[in-house]
Amino acid sequence: MARSLVSVLDVVPTGLVEIAGRAGELLRSDRVLPTLTGLQFAGLFLEASTRTRLAFESAAKRLGAGFSLVEQKSSSISKGESFRDTLETIRATGFDAVIIRSPWSGLPLQLRSWSDLAIVNGGDGSREHPTQAIGDVILMASHFKRDLALRDAFDGLAVAIVGDVKHSRVARSLATLVDRLRGEVRLVGPPGMLADPRAFGPRVSATEDMASGVAGVDAVYMLRVQRERLAQGEWASLNSYQERYQLNRERLAESGGVQLVMHPGPVNRGVELTDEIFADHRFVAPRQVEVGAATRMAVLEWITERL
Amino acid sequence: MRLVATGGSVFDGSKFLDADVAIEDGRIVEVANSIRPISGDTVLDCRDRVVARGFVDLHTHLRWPGDGELDQPEGISAQALAGGFCTVVAMANTFEPVDSPVRFVRAGERYRDLGVRVIVASTITKGREGSEPVDYAAMAEAGAMFFTDDGSGVQRSDLMLQALAASARYGFVVAQHAQCNDLFGEAVLNQSVVAERLGLPGAPEVAESAMVARDLELVKATAGILHVMHVSARETVGLVRQARREGMRVSMEVAPHHLLLTDEAAAGADTRYKVNPPLRSNATRMALVNALARGEFDAVATDHAPHPPFRKEQPWPQAAFGMVGIAEAFSVAWTALLGLPDGPVPTAFADGSKRLPLDRFRGELLGRLIWSLTAGPSAVLGETCTLELGDPGDLVILDPNAAASEVPTRLYRSQNSPYGGIDLSGSVVGVTRHGSVVVDRGLE
Numbered sequence: 001m002a003r004s005l006v007s008v009l010d011v012v013p014t015g016l017v018e019i020a021g022r023a024g025e026l027l028r029s030d031r032v033l034p035t036l037t038g039l040q041f042a043g044l045f046l047e048a049s050t051r052t053r054l055a056f057e058s059a060a061k062r063l064g065a066g067f068s069l070v071e072q073k074s075s076s077i078s079k080g081e082s083f084r085d086t087l088e089t090i091r092a093t094g095f096d097a098v099i100i101r102s103p104w105s106g107l108p109l110q111l112r113s114w115s116d117l118a119i120v121n122g123g124d125g126s127r128e129h130p131t132q133a134i135g136d137v138i139l140m141a142s143h144f145k146r147d148l149a150l151r152d153a154f155d156g157l158a159v160a161i162v163g164d165v166k167h168s169r170v171a172r173s174l175a176t177l178v179d180r181l182r183g184e185v186r187l188v189g190p191p192g193m194l195a196d197p198r199a200f201g202p203r204v205s206a207t208e209d210m211a212s213g214v215a216g217v218d219a220v221y222m223l224r225v226q227r228e229r230l231a232q233g234e235w236a237s238l239n240s241y242q243e244r245y246q247l248n249r250e251r252l253a254e255s256g257g258v259q260l261v262m263h264p265g266p267v268n269r270g271v272e273l274t275d276e277i278f279a280d281h282r283f284v285a286p287r288q289v290e291v292g293a294a295t296r297m298a299v300l301e302w303i304t305e306r307l
Numbered sequence: 308m309r310l311v312a313t314g315g316s317v318f319d320g321s322k323f324l325d326a327d328v329a330i331e332d333g334r335i336v337e338v339a340n341s342i343r344p345i346s347g348d349t350v351l352d353c354r355d356r357v358v359a360r361g362f363v364d365l366h367t368h369l370r371w372p373g374d375g376e377l378d379q380p381e382g383i384s385a386q387a388l389a390g391g392f393c394t395v396v397a398m399a400n401t402f403e404p405v406d407s408p409v410r411f412v413r414a415g416e417r418y419r420d421l422g423v424r425v426i427v428a429s430t431i432t433k434g435r436e437g438s439e440p441v442d443y444a445a446m447a448e449a450g451a452m453f454f455t456d457d458g459s460g461v462q463r464s465d466l467m468l469q470a471l472a473a474s475a476r477y478g479f480v481v482a483q484h485a486q487c488n489d490l491f492g493e494a495v496l497n498q499s500v501v502a503e504r505l506g507l508p509g510a511p512e513v514a515e516s517a518m519v520a521r522d523l524e525l526v527k528a529t530a531g532i533l534h535v536m537h538v539s540a541r542e543t544v545g546l547v548r549q550a551r552r553e554g555m556r557v558s559m560e561v562a563p564h565h566l567l568l569t570d571e572a573a574a575g576a577d578t579r580y581k582v583n584p585p586l587r588s589n590a591t592r593m594a595l596v597n598a599l600a601r602g603e604f605d606a607v608a609t610d611h612a613p614h615p616p617f618r619k620e621q622p623w624p625q626a627a628f629g630m631v632g633i634a635e636a637f638s639v640a641w642t643a644l645l646g647l648p649d650g651p652v653p654t655a656f657a658d659g660s661k662r663l664p665l666d667r668f669r670g671e672l673l674g675r676l677i678w679s680l681t682a683g684p685s686a687v688l689g690e691t692c693t694l695e696l697g698d699p700g701d702l703v704i705l706d707p708n709a710a711a712s713e714v715p716t717r718l719y720r721s722q723n724s725p726y727g728g729i730d731l732s733g734s735v736v737g738v739t740r741h742g743s744v745v746v747d748r749g750l751e
């Protein structure tokens with residue numbers, strides 16, 4: 001069985017340390033060696049996502065590897081080409097690993113059971129987005145000076161994840177990983193957008209109340225507001241949502257000791273957070289992008305066992 | 308030629324007794340304490356085994372006409388016999404739903420020469436679309452006795468009322484796949500932490516029990532005959548129990564997979580565990596096993612649902628609901644019952660048999676299970692299932708002490724068995740149909 005990154009727990013405990021170490025190296029050096037020369041990555045992008053595709057493509061190319069998009073000919077129920085067939089074609093073509101982005105939760109887990117190709121999950125439905133969460137955890141560990149090699153690396157740290165947790169693959173991955181590192185996680189959002197915290201671990205809780213949710217936390221992770229989703233739910237008005245869940249200067253001040261305000265991007269300025277937060281030195285979304293890029297490269301090395 | 312089953316404990320439909328059974332010309336000709344075989348008899352040594360009438364499955368998907376099926380009715384019939392079933396009710400949700408007398412008769416002809424006896428179900432609504440009733444008078448006239456839109460629940464109360472009123476008039480059974488679509492939503496598994504972790508929508512148990520509650524009110528209003536299919540909600544059991552106390556004609560079945568498997572099985576996102584109603588929590592599973600042991604269920608019914616890989620190996624939202632399991636149904640339910648801790652059980656079955664190779668507690672459980680596979684479902688169909696002179700020579704021979712083993716899923720061409728790698732206890736050793744041995748797994 002090849003290595004795969006389908007869920008954040010696939011890198012706990014050892015992979016995470018290796019990936020974090022390598023990502024740190026990459027961030028410090030200004031020249032990247034082509035460690036993956038000769039390798040070929042297949043991109044199976046079943047939903048449009050230019051950002052993610054470009055991010056993985058550039059990670060592969062900077063390390064000297066090839067990257068090509070492959071097509072799934074029929075993803076509807078038919079007797080046509082199945083995912084199993086597609087994986088077989090990918091393998092026969094000589095690809096070393098598949099990077100998959102899927103609108104359907106759980107598909108990367110299924111692909112892993114249908115093939116022994118290495119699989120990197122670039123986000124599946126509302127289930128997981130492990131590379132994003134791993135990068136974010138690496139950034140937190142570096143900011144809070146925590147050693148990821150320790151079982152309780154995040155002991156005493158608290159993170160609030162605010163917004164549409166229910167439909168967020170980033171939130172699911174992040175909550176699971178922070179809990180596994182013994183950190184505390186508070187999911188904050190309106191009733192229809194919260195997830196059952198028990199699913200992610202014993203140190204995860206959920207609240208509808210923004211003030212108590214962010215009180216005393218070390219980091220606040222703001223999720224992107226999906227206007228389409230707001231329209232479907234009971235939060236028909238963006239105003240009433242913002243009144244309760246937008247991060248602004250007062251809320252940040254009230255919370256106490258928040259040192260990091262994070263966001264998976266792209267930010268809706270003035271929606272989930274105000275312009276003044278966007279300009280605040282604690283707002284580290286740009287840094288997340290840099291760490292994310294290094295993390296993806298480290299993940300590609302790890303997955304192909306070149307780390 | 309005569310066939311004699313000797314030395315076994317015989318379940319006669321209501322209790323175990325020490326008896327030998329002789330079959331000649333396809334019928335039972337003698338049930339007696341000791342039958343001496345004569346030369347030319349086929350003798351089945353049933354010592355340490357249990358003999359019962361062939362099982363009745365109220366819920367089989369024979370998939371004809373189908374759409375790219377791997378398992379044809381002949382194959383499914385052979386799998387049913389291997390599981391001890393001699394009678395099955397064929398669900399009406401075929402590629403062309405059985406919603407007219409022409410289709411009903413055609414299905415009956417297609418199934419007539421199968422190894423198992425097939426009772427063809429009719430849909431409740433045209434095209435199983437839930438918007439227009441089938442012609443109940445014409446369907447009843449054609450011989451339909453079991454009506455179901457299985458695969459979907461009848462959402463509209465006025466249509467369900469109409470169906471139950473016709474049921475009271477013609478005496479047929481209305482079998483409901485109880486599911487309120489508005490509560491079920493786009494669910495693909497149980498509402499649970501497993502669903503939450505997978506980021507997939509889950510269905511609460513109330514999506515089932517709310518429809519059962521409504522249907523029971525409709526039974527009250529019509530005096531119709533209701534059968535609740537594949538019960539998977541704790542509340543359903545209590546609702547039906549109460550309705551029976553009030554004298555309503557209501558029955559219910561439970562599926563083997565709901566007795567043995569839980570929602571945790573789907574944690575790895577394997578769509579073999581996508582089934583409707585979904586696999587529930589362990590607490591609910593245990594409640595269902597307990598209810599079966601207490602005799603709350605009229606039937607253990609398989610919901611055997613073959614699907615070729617192109618329908619199952621799909622992303623969760625698109626993958627078909629359903630799993631196979633008719634060949635291992637007895638072992639699955641028996642394994643689930645054996646998981647119960649010893650305790651007092653009503654003595655209803657196991658009193659009179661010294662040949663029964665089980666202690667008192669397990670003897671009662673086995674009696675309840677066999678009842679739920681024979682007399683119970685037969686009564687739902689308005690039939691009897693005794694083991695007496697003149698009854699059909701359809702026997703199943705069971706070894707309840709067969710060591711746990713992985714059941715051969717190779718029987719199925721469809722690969723959607725959830726039981727690979729699971730050790731099951733007890734086995735169907737042999738089956739006779741019209742007095743001929745049709746399944747032999749170590750009878751001699």
Ligand SMILES: [Zn+2]
Nearest residue numbers: 457458484583
């Ligand atoms: Zn059903």
